[in-house]
Amino acid sequence: MKYYDKLIFELSKPGRTGYSLPAPESSSVSSIDANLLRASAPQLPEVSEIDVVRHYTNLSQMNFGVDTGFYPLGSCTMKYNPKINEEIASLPSFLGLHPLQPDDTVSGAKAVYEGLDSALAAITGMRHFTFLPCAGAHGELTGLMIIRSYHMSRGDTRRTKIIVPDSAHGTNPASAAVCGLEIVEVKSNADGLVDVNDLKPLLDDTIAGIMMTNPNTLGLFERDIKEIARLVHEAGGLLYYDGANMNPLVGTVRPGDMGFDVMHLNLHKTFSTPHGGGGPGSGPVGVCEKLVPFLGVRVSGFHGNFSVILRAYTYILMLGRQNVKMVGPLATLNANYIKESLKDKYKLPIPSVCKHEFVYDGLIDDGAREGVPGATTLDVAKRLLDFGFHAPTIYFPLLFHQALMIEPTETESKETIDEFIEVMRRIADEAAENPDILHQAPHNAPITRPDETTAARNPILRYQA
Amino acid sequence: MSKVIEGLRYSESHEWVKVDGEFAFIGVSDFAQAEMGDITYVDVPSVDDEFAKGEEFGALESVKASSDLYMPVGGVVVEVNDAVVDAPELVNQDAYENWLIKIQMSDPAEAEGLMDAAAYNEFTAK
Numbered sequence: 147m148k149y150y151d152k153l154i155f156e157l158s159k160p161g162r163t164g165y166s167l168p169a170p171e172s173s174s175v176s177s178i179d180a181n182l183l184r185a186s187a188p189q190l191p192e193v194s195e196i197d198v199v200r201h202y203t204n205l206s207q208m209n210f211g212v213d214t215g216f217y218p219l220g221s222c223t224m225k226y227n228p229k230i231n232e233e234i235a236s237l238p239s240f241l242g243l244h245p246l247q248p249d250d251t252v253s254g255a256k257a258v259y260e261g262l263d264s265a266l267a268a269i270t271g272m273r274h275f276t277f278l279p280c281a282g283a284h285g286e287l288t289g290l291m292i293i294r295s296y297h298m299s300r301g302d303t304r305r306t307k308i309i310v311p312d313s314a315h316g317t318n319p320a321s322a323a324v325c326g327l328e329i330v331e332v333k334s335n336a337d338g339l340v341d342v343n344d345l346k347p348l349l350d351d352t353i354a355g356i357m358m359t360n361p362n363t364l365g366l367f368e369r370d371i372k373e374i375a376r377l378v379h380e381a382g383g384l385l386y387y388d389g390a391n392m393n394p395l396v397g398t399v400r401p402g403d404m405g406f407d408v409m410h411l412n413l414h415k416t417f418s419t420p421h422g423g424g425g426p427g428s429g430p431v432g433v434c435e436k437l438v439p440f441l442g443v444r445v446s447g448f449h450g451n452f453s454v455i456l457r458a459y460t461y462i463l464m465l466g467r468q469n470v471k472m473v474g475p476l477a478t479l480n481a482n483y484i485k486e487s488l489k490d491k492y493k494l495p496i497p498s499v500c501k502h503e504f505v506y507d508g509l510i511d512d513g514a515r516e517g518v519p520g521a522t523t524l525d526v527a528k529r530l531l532d533f534g535f536h537a538p539t540i541y542f543p544l545l546f547h548q549a550l551m552i553e554p555t556e557t558e559s560k561e562t563i564d565e566f567i568e569v570m571r572r573i574a575d576e577a578a579e580n581p582d583i584l585h586q587a588p589h590n591a592p593i594t595r596p597d598e599t600t601a602a603r604n605p606i607l608r609y610q611a
Numbered sequence: 612m613s614k615v616i617e618g619l620r621y622s623e624s625h626e627w628v629k630v631d632g633e634f635a636f637i638g639v640s641d642f643a644q645a646e647m648g649d650i651t652y653v654d655v656p657s658v659d660d661e662f663a664k665g666e667e668f669g670a671l672e673s674v675k676a677s678s679d680l681y682m683p684v685g686g687v688v689v690e691v692n693d694a695v696v697d698a699p700e701l702v703n704q705d706a707y708e709n710w711l712i713k714i715q716m717s718d719p720a721e722a723e724g725l726m727d728a729a730a731y732n733e734f735t736a737k
Contacts, residue, residue: 599649599651
């Protein structure tokens with residue numbers, strides 16, 4: 147790989163363009179208020195077409211994506227995004243749609259929404275979905291607004307608190323705070339699951355509901371969910387399901403059957419649409435029958451990210467009913483296979499069967515000796531890059547100090563997973579023998595260890611020529 | 612082993628209190644700064660803000676995580692250490708020298724319920 151670190155501004159040469167336009171017929175701007183006119187021209191890069199093509203192609207080759215290699219980023223479900231999704235989303239009849247077109251000219255798009263609504267309802271056990279939320283946390287906010295509207299509509303104005311487990315994704319309390327709810331924390335027990343005994347005293351008539359992720363952030367199934375649902379419902383609260391970890395349940399377990407009333411899905415996780423820097427997200431929110439009247443919360447303009455919704459629908463139709471049922475079991479099998487294959491080299495704080503992801507707590511033998519510090523989780527993650535794998539999620543969840551959270555997803559073959567296991571074993575052996583190999587990693591990445599502290603303390607947010 | 616200073620009082624959420632008559636300086640322990648790693652942002656309240664014991668009064672952010680700060684004793688903020696806000700790394704350099712806020716305590720007896728150096732040492736060893 148060629149090292150490339152230029153900014154497009156550095157390629158700029160005055161007067162160089164990739165287009166040619168006729169001279170304007172009139173350069174008069176007299177109709178615009180003088181105070182609205184800029185004093186100098188904007189600083190845009192002046193480059194030819196081939197400059198632009200090479201610049202972005204070179205940058206893209208320095209990037210790592212799921213199309214490049216294995217991407218076991220825990221809590222993110224970085225599954226492969228099938229190319230048929232892109233093909234369908236690129237059809238001119240979909241691409242050319244305008245959200246203000248008359249209804250009778252968009253029956254195809256309406257069929258996509260209706261089809262995905264019923265498919266997701268079948269997969270989750272919810273009654274209907276809204277497709278307006280544009281991300282997972284946006285979905286959380288929408289779901290909480292629905293919960294609030296429901297209580298308000300019954301004149302029950304005292305319910306201003308929401309229960310969030312200490313193992314929750316950070317977005318849960320953040321969304322609740324944005325929604326104006328007060329957060330009450332419920333603790334986990336020694337097995338990493340919500341402690342029912344800790345929950346009971348919190349349940350009174352000021353509780354709007356509880357937000358849960360199942361399987362939770364440790365990749366563990368909340369086995370007491372039926373009991374939790376019964377207790378929360380008896381106290382008059384509702385259950386919110388954070389769909390971030392829905393993948394291992396697809397086709398096997400439905401949040402609706404567990405007793406959840408409201409949920410969001412991350413189409414960019416579970417339903418194979420582009421993720422992260424790859425494009426806009428989508429966090430549709432589903433509700434049970436009695437909450438359908440509150441589904442009309444306006445949280446974005448028009449109809450959400452239609453092309454993402456279309457990709458998710460394509461994915462489900464391409465898999466079909468039988469294969470959708472295999473998503474969860476295969477994601478679970480792959481995670482457990484890795485977990486068991488490396489537990490003699492990496493500390494496994496929670497040894498029970500996991501769902502789609504699991505957490506190691508650093509190396510068993512980190513190679514620390516007199517005068518030589520041991521290899522940390524960060525060092526392992528950096529060393530993985532040398533072997534062409536994306537690093538897993540590190541230092542999350544905070545419960546474990548050297549956390550390394552791995553989620554392989556169902557789309558990887560046994561060969562790829564075996565290769566990953568072999569590399570992880572080799573890294574563990576290197577650490578035990580000579581941790582400095584890891585301290586200095588990555589050895590062949592264009593950028594090795596950026597100074598995150600300085601970047602956070604003194605961020606430079608604008609291009610400085 | 613992180614540093615613990617005699618004569619200060621410590622909370623279970625790792626804040627320390629240095630009592631000075633009716634006033635008190637509040638900071639975070641050496642254990643807390645070591646756990647957090649390089650601190651990148653310090654969020655403290657304004658002068659005259661009033662908090663009860665146990666109430667959240669600010670937060671520290673590091674590259675790794677964000678941690679809320681809780682009042683080890685109740686009171687009114689009379690001074691904020693701007694030096695630490697401008698240079699969060701001071702907390703990493705010396706967590707005891709670099710206090711975060713100075714308060715006028717509403718009930719100085721509250722400080723007595725906190726751990727002393729020996730008890731805090733034992734608490735963090737767990």
